[in-house]
Amino acid sequence: MATACDLERGMFILVSGEIYKILRKEVVAVGTHSHSKTKLITQNIMGGGEKVFTYSHQDKVEVPDIEHRVGQVISKSEKSVTVMDTKSYETLDVDASPEIIHKVKEDSLIFFFTCKGASTATRVDRE
Numbered sequence: 001m002a003t004a005c006d007l008e009r010g011m012f013i014l015v016s017g018e019i020y021k022i023l024r025k026e027v028v029a030v031g032t033h034s035h036s037k038t039k040l041i042t043q044n045i046m047g048g049g050e051k052v053f054t055y056s057h058q059d060k061v062e063v064p065d066i067e068h069r070v071g072q073v074i075s076k077s078e079k080s081v082t083v084m085d086t087k088s089y090e091t092l093d094v095d096a097s098p099e100i101i102h103k104v105k106e107d108s109l110i111f112f113f114t115c116k117g118a119s120t121a122t123r124v125d126r127e
Contacts (some may be wrong), residue, residue: 002063004038004055012045014062015053019045019115028054045113045122046097067114070125073104081121083110096121 007013011022020042028039040053055061071083071094080093081104094112096104100121104110109125 001060003057004040004059004061005057007038007040007061007063012064012066013040013042013053014064019064019066020051020053021045023050046120064115069112069114069119071110071112073106073108073110075106076101076104081110083112092119094119094121100124 007022007025009022009025013020013022022040022042024041026039026041027036029036035056038055038057038059040055042051042053043049044051070086071092072086074082074084074091076082076096078101079095081096081101082091083094084091086109094110095118096110100110100123103124104121110121111123111125112119112121
């Protein structure tokens with residue numbers, strides 16, 4: 001866990017089971033006689049629009065341990081793709097959105113991340 005004031009642009013936070021990437025960080029004065037707050041402008045890593053979170057500077061925010069990887073698609077099913085990591089040659093099943101599964105073909109390269117033992121595809125590099 002990190003405090004809200006320790007977070008930086010490009011870091012990831014975990015809120016209600018969803019992972020968000022910090023796009024911008026601002027310090028906001030809420031009222032004339034109150035303390036300032038940290039405002040985080042984020043985007044869900046699975047896509048979507050921006051979402052804003054406002055914290056006191058000392059509030060604890062969960063920072064997940066995320067590993068970004070690149071893999072070559074071996075096969076695909078309705079909800080996941082089987083990929084081979086291009087660095088470690090490890091084969092694993094990666095969850096993917098229907099949009100990514102529709103785009104991807106065998107031998108495509110995809111970017112995915114691993115967090116808490118689960119892997120999720122984020123985008124297709126080469127179709």
